[in-house]
Amino acid sequence: DQQVKQNSPSLSVQEGRISILNCDYTNSMFDYFLWYKKYPAEGPTFLISISSIKDKNEDGRFTVFLNKSAKHLSLHIVPSQPGDSAVYFCAARKTSYDKVIFGPGTSLSVIP
Amino acid sequence: DTGVSQDPRHKITKRGQNVTFRCDPISEHNRLYWYRQTLGQGPEFLTYFQNEAQLEKSRLLSDRFSAERPKGSFSTLEIQRTEQGDSAMYLCASRPTGTKGSGANVLTFGAGSRLTVL
Numbered sequence: 001d002q003q004v005k006q007n008s009p010s011l012s013v014q015e016g017r018i019s020i021l022n023c024d025y026t027n028s029m030f031d032y033f034l035w036y037k038k039y040p041a042e043g044p045t046f047l048i049s050i051s052s053i054k055d056k057n058e059d060g061r062f063t064v065f066l067n068k069s070a071k072h073l074s075l076h077i078v079p080s081q082p083g084d085s086a087v088y089f090c091a092a093r094k095t096s097y098d099k100v101i102f103g104p105g106t107s108l109s110v111i112p
Numbered sequence: 113d114t115g116v117s118q119d120p121r122h123k124i125t126k127r128g129q130n131v132t133f134r135c136d137p138i139s140e141h142n143r144l145y146w147y148r149q150t151l152g153q154g155p156e157f158l159t160y161f162q163n164e165a166q167l168e169k170s171r172l173l174s175d176r177f178s179a180e181r182p183k184g185s186f187s188t189l190e191i192q193r194t195e196q197g198d199s200a201m202y203l204c205a206s207r208p209t210g211t212k213g214s215g216a217n218v219l220t221f222g223a224g225s226r227l228t229v230l
Contacts, residue, residue, distance in 0.1 A: 032217045043203055043221030089154050102154030
């Protein structure tokens with residue numbers, strides 16, 4: 001049972017435009033959500049997170065939106081840059097349970 | 113360098129052989145995690161430690177897999193009698209405990225150890 005889903009395996013965006021990566025989850029007990037970015041031959045690196053008590057968190061060009069009623073979150077990257085080309089993983093956690101569950105990832109290509 | 117270190121980065125082995133991976137976490141991090149990632153999938157949880165105590169093991173971790181963290185510092189993941197299905201990237205991550213806010217939830221990953229079983 002996949003508790004964190006990323007239904008788009010890949011996404012291509014023109015440089016300077018907005019990239020929107022989507023994530024759905026099934027477990028309503030999750031109370032913390034994270035996005036990680038992964039380049040080839042490297043481990044995932046933390047990008048941005050959001051607590052379930054918030055609906056938006058912004059850090060520079062990156063904004064994460066959380067819609068708890070829909071069990072949906074999205075990562076917006078504005079403006080997209082070629083260096084943003086990577087695999088993006090959505091992840092979720094219950095604070096009372098120390099395991100982070102990852103989605104399958106979305107491969108983002110930003111075209112110059 | 114204060115990041116998470118993993119060794120070796122790549123391991124090619126024949127089916128039936130044993131392999132061992134090592135992870136050195138960030139020194140002040142007392143939680144250490146092992147994940148496995150296969151092509152097209154996200155990292156899958158295998159096990160984690162609080163200092164030297166192994167607190168949880170995934171059902172993915174068959175009895176051919178064993179992990180240790182002696183003295184609560186580095187950790188090893190051993191796979192005995194490897195099978196082709198064990199081919200994957202094995203990722204180690206660490207985080208501090210007792211941290212409030214976002215820091216308590218963020219795992220810092222190493223670059224991974226890629227295993228190829230022929």
